[in-house]
Amino acid sequence: MRIAGAPITWGVCEVPGWGYQMSPQRVLTEMRQIGLTATEFGPGGWLPEEPAARAAAVAGFDLQPVGSFFLAVMHDPEQDPIPAVRRELAAFAAAGGEFLILAADSGRAGYDDRPTLTEEGWQTLFGNLDRIGQVCREQGVTACVHPHWGTMVQNVDEVRRVLDHSTVGLCLDTGHLAAGGADVEELTREYAERVSIVHAKDVHKRISDGLLRGEITWSEGVKGGMFAPIGQGDIDFRSIVTTLDSVGFDGYYVLEQDVMLDEEPPAGEGPVEAARASLAALRALA
Secondary structure (H helix, E strand, O other): OOOOOOOOHHHHOOOOOOOOOOOOOHHHHHHHHHHHOOOOOOOOEEEOOOOHHHHHHHHOOOOOEEEEEEEEOOOOOOOOOOOHHHHHHHHHHHHHHOOOEEEEOOOOOOOOOOOOHHHHHHHHHHHHHHHHHHHHHHOOEEEEEOOOOOOOOOOOOHHHHHHHHHOOOEEEEEHHHHHHOOOHHHHHHHHHHHEEEEEOOOOHHHHHHHHHHHHOOOOHHOOEEEEEEEOOOOHHHHHHHHHHHOOOOOEEEEEEOOOOOOOOOOOOOOOOHHHHHHHHHHHOOO
16 A cells, blocks of 8 residues: 655645645655655645656655645636646656646635536536646646536536546545545445545544535534545445455555644644544555
8 A cells, every 4th residue: 555645734825815835845754754755745735846856856855756636626617727827847857756647726716616608618617637747647637637526526416427427537636526426435435446546534524514505614514624534434445445356456555634723733743643544544444
């Protein structure tokens, strides 16, 4: 089992105003301290944008780059996502990285609101996913779609529609899929062969179910403790690991537990404690 970290576990997020943002120095140091050997790049601007500088920043902590979470507007016929994708792949060429993890950006700030897609928008989205997949394959990178609350691929019926009408793989984000109404274990069995990478987060469904009912926003759910260390919420990770093992899955399980921080935690405290617990729980299932 290959296990990596994601900066969002330490509260590092691309959304403007998303709490206190911890430095790469501290986050990457703590990843190594708990025994992680790989990381995603984090949001744009957190690590250096220039490819060689980004490569040096990650290499300094002896962490293998997994790739990056990448927001792209893919439903608008007037916007071409390919130039931005090529710029991101330039960093992969310099620093390494296997996966470009695509979220279908709504074009709005944050994840608390999104427009409704027209049929033209859906067809544009399908086409752009396939185009991006081809560009990535040419560079030896795997593109996969990341269902994500507040993006154009949020609810479980939207996830199925995208997978059934495009060729890209799936980033199996257990928390976002649960929030979107999926039975995560069932969806994993249904699309196991399409899973490229796992974003492993546990979830308290008593909180996440309020999203579909419109009772809370995404940010309110995160602030309210919607996500938990693996094994402490309602996701059956043993079932997921068993299913993926059965199809020969060899991608990463990326530790993700979205949090918002009010301030810098004391040394050795804060998000690192949850990350350590999740890592131990996943290793016990390996």
